Amino acid sequence: MDENTPILQVDGLNTTFYRNGSALAALRDISFSVARGEVLGLVGESGSGKSVTLRSIIGLARRYGDVTGAVRWQGRDLVGMADRALRQIQGREIAMIFQEPMTSLNPLLTVGLQLEETLRAHTDLSRTARRDRATEMLDLVGIPSASQRLKDYPHQFSGGMRQRVMIAIALAANPKLLLADEPTTALDVTIQAQILDLILQLAQDLDMGVLMVTHDLGVVAQTCDNVAVMYAGRIVEQGPVRDVLREPRHPYTVGLMRSVPENLPPRSPLYSIPGVPPGLDALPVGCAFAPRCASCIAPCSQDRPTLSLITEGRQVACFNPIATSQGNAA
Amino acid sequence: MTAPVMEIRDLHLRFPLGRSPGDFLTGRPGRVVNALNGVSLDLIRGETLGVVGESGCGKSTLARCIVRLYKPSDGEIRFDGNDIFAADQRSDRVYNRRVQMMFQDPYSSLNPRMTTGQILTEALRVHEMRPEADIPGRVAELLELVRLPQDAQHKLPHEFSGGQRQRIAIARALAVEPEVLIADELVSALDVSVQAQVVNLLLELQDTLGLTILFVAHDLRLVRHVSNRVAVIYLGRIVEIGDSETLFSAPSHPYSQALLQAAPSLNPDDRGRAVKLEGELPSPLNMPSGCPFHVRCRHATDICKSTRPTLQPFKEQGEVACHNVEEINTHA
Ligand SMILES: Nc1ncnc2c1ncn2[C@@H]1O[C@H](COP(=O)(O)OP(=O)(O)OP(=O)(O)O)[C@@H](O)[C@H]1O
Numbered sequence: 001m002d003e004n005t006p007i008l009q010v011d012g013l014n015t016t017f018y019r020n021g022s023a024l025a026a027l028r029d030i031s032f033s034v035a036r037g038e039v040l041g042l043v044g045e046s047g048s049g050k051s052v053t054l055r056s057i058i059g060l061a062r063r064y065g066d067v068t069g070a071v072r073w074q075g076r077d078l079v080g081m082a083d084r085a086l087r088q089i090q091g092r093e094i095a096m097i098f099q100e101p102m103t104s105l106n107p108l109l110t111v112g113l114q115l116e117e118t119l120r121a122h123t124d125l126s127r128t129a130r131r132d133r134a135t136e137m138l139d140l141v142g143i144p145s146a147s148q149r150l151k152d153y154p155h156q157f158s159g160g161m162r163q164r165v166m167i168a169i170a171l172a173a174n175p176k177l178l179l180a181d182e183p184t185t186a187l188d189v190t191i192q193a194q195i196l197d198l199i200l201q202l203a204q205d206l207d208m209g210v211l212m213v214t215h216d217l218g219v220v221a222q223t224c225d226n227v228a229v230m231y232a233g234r235i236v237e238q239g240p241v242r243d244v245l246r247e248p249r250h251p252y253t254v255g256l257m258r259s260v261p262e263n264l265p266p267r268s269p270l271y272s273i274p275g276v277p278p279g280l281d282a283l284p285v286g287c288a289f290a291p292r293c294a295s296c297i298a299p300c301s302q303d304r305p306t307l308s309l310i311t312e313g314r315q316v317a318c319f320n321p322i323a324t325s326q327g328n329a330a
Numbered sequence: 331m332t333a334p335v336m337e338i339r340d341l342h343l344r345f346p347l348g349r350s351p352g353d354f355l356t357g358r359p360g361r362v363v364n365a366l367n368g369v370s371l372d373l374i375r376g377e378t379l380g381v382v383g384e385s386g387c388g389k390s391t392l393a394r395c396i397v398r399l400y401k402p403s404d405g406e407i408r409f410d411g412n413d414i415f416a417a418d419q420r421s422d423r424v425y426n427r428r429v430q431m432m433f434q435d436p437y438s439s440l441n442p443r444m445t446t447g448q449i450l451t452e453a454l455r456v457h458e459m460r461p462e463a464d465i466p467g468r469v470a471e472l473l474e475l476v477r478l479p480q481d482a483q484h485k486l487p488h489e490f491s492g493g494q495r496q497r498i499a500i501a502r503a504l505a506v507e508p509e510v511l512i513a514d515e516l517v518s519a520l521d522v523s524v525q526a527q528v529v530n531l532l533l534e535l536q537d538t539l540g541l542t543i544l545f546v547a548h549d550l551r552l553v554r555h556v557s558n559r560v561a562v563i564y565l566g567r568i569v570e571i572g573d574s575e576t577l578f579s580a581p582s583h584p585y586s587q588a589l590l591q592a593a594p595s596l597n598p599d600d601r602g603r604a605v606k607l608e609g610e611l612p613s614p615l616n617m618p619s620g621c622p623f624h625v626r627c628r629h630a631t632d633i634c635k636s637t638r639p640t641l642q643p644f645k646e647q648g649e650v651a652c653h654n655v656e657e658i659n660t661h662a
Pocket residue numbers: 017018019024026044045046047048049050051052053064099280488489490491492493494519520521
């Protein structure tokens with residue numbers, strides 16, 4: 001199998017919501033691809049469009065917004081696909097772990113039933129095989145006494161256990177692509193490590209592609225192959241994890257990395273990027289980051305920088321990228 | 331530091347899980363989750379006490395007992411010297427205002443049909459925080475405090491991103507000017523830059539308002555940064571508690587050590603180097619005998635299987651529940 005064949009190719013994706021007659025540009029010109037077995041991280045400011053990106057790919061965003069552009073899944077375009085055909089792909093080929101586990105689990109059904117329901121819809125397993133698989137999955141995501149807890153309802157689990165149930169449901173049918181929206185935020189680091197191992201193992205063994213939204217740069221460093229940084233609905237920097245984390249070029253990425261509390265005097269004020277992100281109904285003409293950017297130069301407030309290749313595999317959308325330690329300001 | 335504002339003593343909470351048909355047929359008793367198994371701690375006025383531990387170890391349950399969403403099966407909680415579970419209607423309302431909880435899952439705790447403005451207005455009205463005429467001004471102030479744009483007032487929860495919703499929950503808690511904030515995974519849904527803003531905001535409010543904060547979180551860097559003291563919980567019990575810097579730079583309990591070692595490094599070159607915690611996960615349905623950590627502990631000895639260790643003073647200001655703490659920390 002060719003490592004580098006993309007299974008998912010997103011090209012010029014735009015998503016627009018409407019509120020009180022005004023258009024909200026939630027996503028603009030999003031392009032990236034995910035190869036078999038690749039883990040692509042998606043990071044960025046709260047509200048920058050990470051969840052909407054996942055929802056646009058899997059066909060949920062089009063229910064309440066306009067989605068244009070191309071999402072090619074193993075050669076087929078998902079954006080224009082009829083609902084019925086899309087449902088064949090959702091959950092079976094492409095699975096999603098939602099950001100808020102409590103709202104995406106059905107509070108009235110036991111977790112066992114919800115797991116089995118997924119398996120019934122997306123696999124050909126027999127009833128007993130489904131039950132075994134459900135127990136196996138809960139066990140794999142580290143729910144103690146798994147077989148005994150199938151009969152329990154979501155509210156009887158802790159936040160992190162619910163998140164693990166969601167992960168078990170998403171992975172139960174061996175998807176080819178996993179869209180994971182902050183899959184480990186509610187987990188302690190030991191269980192997080194276990195879940196990330198499980199995801200990485202499935203990526204490797206079953207060639208599953210993973211698109212992982214996270215704001216934990218440690219998780220990015222330890223699990224992702226490549227990373228895309230989003231700001232105000234656009235990708236502003238993209239590249240191999242090692243390069244991006246070691247030498248971030250976009251001023252927003254640099255700001256994000258500076259905000260991580262490490263090696264600081266206890267309880268001292270943390271660095272945070274000054275200002276707030278722009279409203280999606282009133283995006284600046286030029287670079288959306290310009291009002292908050294210390295590197296801002298004249299063209300920044302007039303033109304929008306496009307995402308362009310600066311070195312092998314590295315893309316940045318910035319007129320005045322941060323210099324690398326070698327000093328080439330690209 | 332001064333006197334404790336809250337004293338928690340030997341708190342236990344057992345959740346009965348319904349009996350399954352199989353249980354009825356075989357006459358098995360119903361199953362019970364032992365969520366808290368004797369938690370004792372003091373919350374000192376003006377401090378931030380960090381609480382960390384495995385997912386499912388009882389952190390939220392503890393938080394929910396403190397705000398009286400759950401009634402403990404045993405033990406007591408005293409606030410300003412008064413038992414918070416003793417029936418007294420009048421002081422109830424006051425307590426509910428003075429001790430505010432911010433939830434792990436803001437989406438389910440915000441009314442989906444109310445706009446942000448209505449949510450904040452309601453909080454201000456219920457606790458009669460401001461005369462009616464001053465409410466709009468205070469709502470605007472609160473939004474500014476949590477760095478949400480003013481037009482957020484007119485939006486419904488689903489129109490916000492996860493992180494923005496979390497800030498609404500914070501604004502609502504701050505609206506009633508509490509003395510104690512229970513922050514359960516408050517910032518875990520936020521990106522690092524917004525996280526930094528919220529943490530700065532909390533530290534600032536703590537200084538100006540003298541807030542006491544119980545800070546439950548999984549992000550160990552963050553807990554280390556904000557906390558004065560930290561409690562490590564394992565299977566419904568505190569296994570180590572002490573000064574934050576001391577605990578994070580040199581954890582003494584084997585579980586604390588394992589936890590800190592599992593934190594993902596920011597350096598991609600460390601990939602695969604993290605030390606993993608091996609062994610079967612313990613279940614609060616079948617509590618292990620002796621030390622609850624013994625099935626996974628590489629320092630376990632015979633006594634660990636039979637006798638439960640209790641918290642004992644260890645190092646300056648610290649307490650650790652481990653039979654072998656001396657040996658482990660001298661050989662290390
Ligand atoms: N249904 C909707 N209607 C209107 N606006 C929406 C809707 N869903 C999302 N948005 C807006 O789209 C933008 C992107 O939201 P999204 O949920 O993708 O953010 P995010 O990057 O996932 O943030 P977070 O890290 O906080 O989860 C936000 O400004 C949000 O307010």
